[in-house]
Amino acid sequence: MTQSDFVPFGTFNLLSEGVVSYQSPSNIALVKYWGKHGEQLPQNTSLSFTLSNCFTKTRLSFKQKSDTSNKVRFKVLLDDKEEPSFVPKIKKFFNRIEKYLPFINNYDFRIETSNSFPHSSGIASSASGMSALAACLMEMEKILRPEISKEYLINKTSFLARLGSGSACRSLEGPLVVWGKHPDVEGSSDLFGVSYQGEVHKNFKNYQDTVLLVDKGEKQVSSTIGHNLMHDHAYAQARFRQANTNLSKLLSVLKSGDQDAFIKIIESEALTLHAMMMTSHPYFILMKPNTLEIINDLWNYRDQTGSKVCFTLDAGANVHVLYPENEIKDIHNFIDQKLSKYCQNGHYINDNVGSGAKKL
Template structure:
């Protein structure tokens, strides 16, 4: 499929008003995407675990307006109007208008809330933009008298979500989602995320993700700025090749359930992501001293006990502690005894991989 596949041939704005509500989760990349081309196209493929508990609920209400001159919308977070959210939403509207030609025909009320604290340091753009994209797809389906297949609905929702926030395209489905074209993964595309199409070993069933909140503050460098710094980065091309090879290697690891090899790739990817930040110009460091303390504690614990616990990082200081469900009791005890001291105010969130978004 190409971009033109998502442009409606005709959409009749014949419905006066209505509303839809979707909840969509965040996700955590195992092979990282860092660096993008024009129109939110990734420089390298990525694969992620879809989360279950960390999610955004969005209600989109719409009502027909008299003129179609411009966009009309209000945004609310937890019941409070958020005018500072509007520029990002308007940018999203401009990017997707050709694919959602009814946008200027309605006034939209966007009411959103997160199951995790807004200031927790967990990126809400993936869950938020995917939930909003799904709401708009529900409107499009309504305006087409329901004549949209579920397969197309999901693909276009992921396509639209990508135009709001790149990683949001990986939040529609689960438990494993690939984004970015890769020769060994059937159906993979730069335009949208696809559910991982191959067998995954039972070792990865109900995989746990405990998120240690090291720093709940706003990042000093936005992800958008960080992605753009990959242009002209001295190690960019090698990094893009490395990501593709790591994803290739993960295919057999996910099939055979080798957790030692899984750990090597996941932790290497996390550290490589931050190495790219530290070697860009301008350079920056998003890890904090407590991030490094947690990493070293995890390494010590794994060496001493033979545990299969590991870590990954997003573009920030917080640590995602990943481990198989069978080790849940042991690892949570380790977290409470050894790692919680490095969390801001002792805060952490327990999550598990999930199956994607749901309409409410």
């Protein structure tokens, strides 16, 4: 599919008013996307686990305008309270998607959203939030154009979500999603995420992810600024090549079931992401002392027990602890007894891979 395929033609039979609701999860990248070009397009391919328990619920109410204004109007609420800080991002999103959903200018919207995790927890809510909103808007298009296919619906939803937040395009399906054109993944695209359909060994089924909340504050640097730092980065091109090579290696590992090779790729990807931030101009250190304490304790535990637990990181201080389903009891004990002390107020979230967004 090309970008022009998502521009509808003809007229819509508009509804006077209605409500649609969706729930969409966050995701955690295994191979990281860092650096973009054009309008929210990735510089390298990424692969992620879709999560299950960390999600956003969005209720979108729409009512046809009584005036001739051709500007999108909306009100946004978080946990039943107006949230002005969300307005600029959503306004930019509506501006970007107007040509793909031209009917939105005919409505006033009320966006009511809530997260299954505290908004200030340090877990990025943009992926779950923007994917849930995109899913609601595409449900509107489906009502107005019932002839659209299931494939078109999911691809366009991911395409729109990407225009709100790059990683949001990976939250709509699961358990593994690829975003970015890659020769080893049939149907992959820079325009939207696709569910990975290749062979996955039983070792990597029903994977677990416990999010250790080291720092619940706002990000030290926004994702937009972080991605922009890659434009003139001395190591950018080498990093993009490395990520695409790592994705090829990881697909082979997922097929073979080699958990040790999985660990090496996943942890290397996490540390490389932070290395790119530490070597950019301006430079940032996003890890906290407790992040490093967790990593070292986890490495020691793995050496002593032979566990297949590993870690990954987003662009922040929190640690995602990844482990196979058959280690749940042992890892939960390890986290509770050893790692929770490094978390702010001892808080962490137990999660697992999921299947993506769902209509409510």
